[in-house]
Amino acid sequence: MKNQGKTLLQRDGTKTVLASLLSIVIGLVVGSLLVLLVGLFSDNLGLSSAWEGIRLIFFGILSTGRSAVGNLTWGFNPQSIGNMLFRATPLILTGLSVSVAFKTGLFNIGAPGQYLMGTMTTLAIALGIPSSALPGPVIWLLAFLGGMLAGGLWGCIPGLVKAFLNINEVLACIMTNWIAANLVTWFFDATKVFQNTVENTKSSYVYKTAYGRTLVDGTWTYVDGNGVQTAKLGLDKLFPGSQVNAGILIAILIAVGVYILMTKTTLGYQLKACGANRHAARYAGINDKRNIVLSMAIAGALAGAGAALYYLSGNTEFYWHTYQTLPATGFNGIPVALLAANNPIGVIFTGCFMSMLNIVGLQLTNLTAYNEYITDVIISVIVYLSAFSLLIKMLLSARKKDKPEQAAADTPAEDGPAGEASAEKGGEQA
Amino acid sequence: MTAENVIEMLHITKEFPGIIANDDITLQLRRGEIHALLGENGAGKSTLMSVLFGLYQPEKGVIKKNGQEVKIHDPNDATALGIGMVHQHFKLIEVFTVLDNIILGAETTKMGFLQKREARAKVEALSQRYGLKVDLDARVEDITVGMQQRVEILKMLYRDNEILIFDEPTAVLTPQEIDELMATMKEFAKEGKSILFISHKLNEIMAVSDRVTVLRKGKCVGTVDTKDTDKQSLSNMMVGRPVQLEVTKAPAQPGAPVLEVRDLCVPSKIHKKNAVNHVSFEARAGEILCIAGIDGNGQTELVYGLTGLEKSSGGTVTLCGEDISHASIRHRGNNMSHIPEDRHKHGLVLDFSLEQNLVLQRFNEKQFQTHGFINRGAVREYAGQLIEQYDVRSGQGPVTTARSMSGGNQQKAIIAREVDREKPLIVAVQPTRGLDVGAIEYIHSQLVAERDKGRAVLLVSLELDEVMSLSDRILVMYEGEIVGELDPKQTTVQELGLYMAGAKRMDENGKEEKGA
Numbered sequence: 001m002k003n004q005g006k007t008l009l010q011r012d013g014t015k016t017v018l019a020s021l022l023s024i025v026i027g028l029v030v031g032s033l034l035v036l037l038v039g040l041f042s043d044n045l046g047l048s049s050a051w052e053g054i055r056l057i058f059f060g061i062l063s064t065g066r067s068a069v070g071n072l073t074w075g076f077n078p079q080s081i082g083n084m085l086f087r088a089t090p091l092i093l094t095g096l097s098v099s100v101a102f103k104t105g106l107f108n109i110g111a112p113g114q115y116l117m118g119t120m121t122t123l124a125i126a127l128g129i130p131s132s133a134l135p136g137p138v139i140w141l142l143a144f145l146g147g148m149l150a151g152g153l154w155g156c157i158p159g160l161v162k163a164f165l166n167i168n169e170v171l172a173c174i175m176t177n178w179i180a181a182n183l184v185t186w187f188f189d190a191t192k193v194f195q196n197t198v199e200n201t202k203s204s205y206v207y208k209t210a211y212g213r214t215l216v217d218g219t220w221t222y223v224d225g226n227g228v229q230t231a232k233l234g235l236d237k238l239f240p241g242s243q244v245n246a247g248i249l250i251a252i253l254i255a256v257g258v259y260i261l262m263t264k265t266t267l268g269y270q271l272k273a274c275g276a277n278r279h280a281a282r283y284a285g286i287n288d289k290r291n292i293v294l295s296m297a298i299a300g301a302l303a304g305a306g307a308a309l310y311y312l313s314g315n316t317e318f319y320w321h322t323y324q325t326l327p328a329t330g331f332n333g334i335p336v337a338l339l340a341a342n343n344p345i346g347v348i349f350t351g352c353f354m355s356m357l358n359i360v361g362l363q364l365t366n367l368t369a370y371n372e373y374i375t376d377v378i379i380s381v382i383v384y385l386s387a388f389s390l391l392i393k394m395l396l397s398a399r400k401k402d403k404p405e406q407a408a409a410d411t412p413a414e415d416g417p418a419g420e421a422s423a424e425k426g427g428e429q430a
Numbered sequence: 431m432t433a434e435n436v437i438e439m440l441h442i443t444k445e446f447p448g449i450i451a452n453d454d455i456t457l458q459l460r461r462g463e464i465h466a467l468l469g470e471n472g473a474g475k476s477t478l479m480s481v482l483f484g485l486y487q488p489e490k491g492v493i494k495k496n497g498q499e500v501k502i503h504d505p506n507d508a509t510a511l512g513i514g515m516v517h518q519h520f521k522l523i524e525v526f527t528v529l530d531n532i533i534l535g536a537e538t539t540k541m542g543f544l545q546k547r548e549a550r551a552k553v554e555a556l557s558q559r560y561g562l563k564v565d566l567d568a569r570v571e572d573i574t575v576g577m578q579q580r581v582e583i584l585k586m587l588y589r590d591n592e593i594l595i596f597d598e599p600t601a602v603l604t605p606q607e608i609d610e611l612m613a614t615m616k617e618f619a620k621e622g623k624s625i626l627f628i629s630h631k632l633n634e635i636m637a638v639s640d641r642v643t644v645l646r647k648g649k650c651v652g653t654v655d656t657k658d659t660d661k662q663s664l665s666n667m668m669v670g671r672p673v674q675l676e677v678t679k680a681p682a683q684p685g686a687p688v689l690e691v692r693d694l695c696v697p698s699k700i701h702k703k704n705a706v707n708h709v710s711f712e713a714r715a716g717e718i719l720c721i722a723g724i725d726g727n728g729q730t731e732l733v734y735g736l737t738g739l740e741k742s743s744g745g746t747v748t749l750c751g752e753d754i755s756h757a758s759i760r761h762r763g764n765n766m767s768h769i770p771e772d773r774h775k776h777g778l779v780l781d782f783s784l785e786q787n788l789v790l791q792r793f794n795e796k797q798f799q800t801h802g803f804i805n806r807g808a809v810r811e812y813a814g815q816l817i818e819q820y821d822v823r824s825g826q827g828p829v830t831t832a833r834s835m836s837g838g839n840q841q842k843a844i845i846a847r848e849v850d851r852e853k854p855l856i857v858a859v860q861p862t863r864g865l866d867v868g869a870i871e872y873i874h875s876q877l878v879a880e881r882d883k884g885r886a887v888l889l890v891s892l893e894l895d896e897v898m899s900l901s902d903r904i905l906v907m908y909e910g911e912i913v914g915e916l917d918p919k920q921t922t923v924q925e926l927g928l929y930m931a932g933a934k935r936m937d938e939n940g941k942e943e944k945g946a
Contacts, residue, residue: 264803264804265802265803265804266804267802269786269793269804270793272782273779273790276780276781276782277779277780277781279775280776280777280778280779281779282739282759283737283739283759283777283790284759284763285758285760285761286760287760
């Protein structure tokens, strides 16, 4: 109905997707140019290495290493793809976090802080409960829910401040981010028990959740394999050698859940109404303050869930000296959401794309003399462009307007209804 | 001077998908004349002016200035040709000062630095010469709509425009401001500037214009000399059928009080005093009670206080026997519907579809949701029903984005929604603002019908005609207080005007006091 009489190319959704794809392509091209420039002006690289680098940027996910003669080989690489899915898991959730807030008209730049609070709580629960006290899956579930709850509560703070004191949520988010960063460091520093002392080659790491709190000879110690890990559900068979687990499936389920929440429920309707026009929402008796807090709480819980799924995998370690750096996963939720135009289903794909760039960076480091930071440049270009995606969309529309027969299909959205009936009755142009 | 055409728009045709907005329209504007362009919403007036202003390119037809064919690709071309336009919705930057807004885009600079002093002198001179009072250093967001419009006019004058387009300039003005504007327009015309005046208010057209071109459904019905015509024939030309200009209604049969307001105070956002100062009145079932007054005398705040959009600082509001002085907006909505003053700010979520807007208060009701999931089928069915019943026209029916609908139909949608909620009290704030004769006729008849169903209608209006013809009882607000209660059958517009201007007031017993 909505797009009656429009071809696929003229639909609004198509334009959004095209704009995002265009941002991605431009980002990759800029990355390639950088690779080319670095290659040309570097002694130990050359045009051929540059060509390899460029191919890796575009198809790195399909790289299988080098052949005996030193040529790049290509094919299905289950390890890369599995790792991509694993790393996409938290990105999808922080992306959802940003997009939910955005639909309510809030910019959740506080995902890193919410992510950290989620991490802390998840780890504290997973490592704090003795493995003999409860069955593993129960501990897992408690840790997961605890992470969500902590993220949610942390998200509430900017929400409350915004709703009741009318302080910009961006400011409050930035502050809560750094408070979280310091709080987490303090917590692991002060509690000591969670610090990994078994593998003493490492400092400032917390135990992986694969370690379980166990009573050995009257003292509590951490024993590898006694802890909790997210179930693999056979995904490890599908992508051997990778870290993938059921977390990605949970992330996808949550994304679908968020989509349903935002489009099908009265709560989503209220959240969106507040975002689109807070005054009208208030006029209609919708409690705008409650919805602002709620939206930030949901956003925080999603970021917390991302952290929980990432660290509950069992084989990821948390570096607890966070007071100087905020987790990139939190911030990367912003481009993930922007690229997906805040569509929860789109976030699944853009989350995967972002983690793919991550893998590409690793491939660059492993297979060539380039380093992985090239992909950071690509990500930043894409972030810039995705912020401009509205502009790109407008350009896409404008290009079509030059052609008269297509102009016909574009204008009604702005200039008034166009149905035959309304034309007969006098139309609405003025 | 008579036949000298400054601007000629010859055989202009502009098509939009599925609709011909302008069909072979010819309009000739003479030097020094005020030429009114009359037509209903959707007749193509704004489109035609947008073509002249370079916002649209016509498919067919030519535009001539002083006999020379010109191409107007964008508003910059129009400005270069001396064409200026005051849009219906002002194009001002709210956080900029008045002066900054006026010079924006035409700044005088010296080596890249703004030369505001020269600009200020020029603007001040213009402002004085035409009596266009503005506060150059105030921010636009802080000044009244009337002053904003004067800013827009000064913008045109600052650019030395010779051809001035006014798109529905009076829709937002008070009666006094309208008179001032009319005088200014005549002054311009006397100086040889040419004015295109878009309107559908017949009084104003009769009062100020030299000639009228009437559009209907994108076609030109004809151009007539104002002195050879009258209101009735103009409105018949515009609508294409005989129109009723007066509201017909039976005498009111007031019943029990529905709304009782005692000593209500609402603080002002602008100054420290109360915007609504100890106001008491009651609205009875089956009557249309009108709050009249010049814009900015506390009517808006009174409505905010009644509907809960703003917290009251004193007094009580009793609705259907229940004290709602401190109730939530939603709770008040149980017995009250509200047609808001600002349909874009409060009335609609513009980015939502029409059907979503039609259930803005009701989405939580049982028929529209099950366990928190919106029952889309029911919403669509209900929307379809309202659209049908209230004749809300839109491009794609229930799924049309509210933003893409015309002002008149947006308002009809709000009225459909509010009236259909069937609450004992309807608060209607300027329900016909900016609408054409046909739509006004319709909305007035709806409000009368609701009254006759035994509902209390609280009408807030700035338009004297509307106040006089529609209401059963008039309360006049002046500086946050009710200064008089009048019977429309026994009072005159002049008397009403005196109360509105604060020159007359009544004491508590309804007796006239000496001028305040």
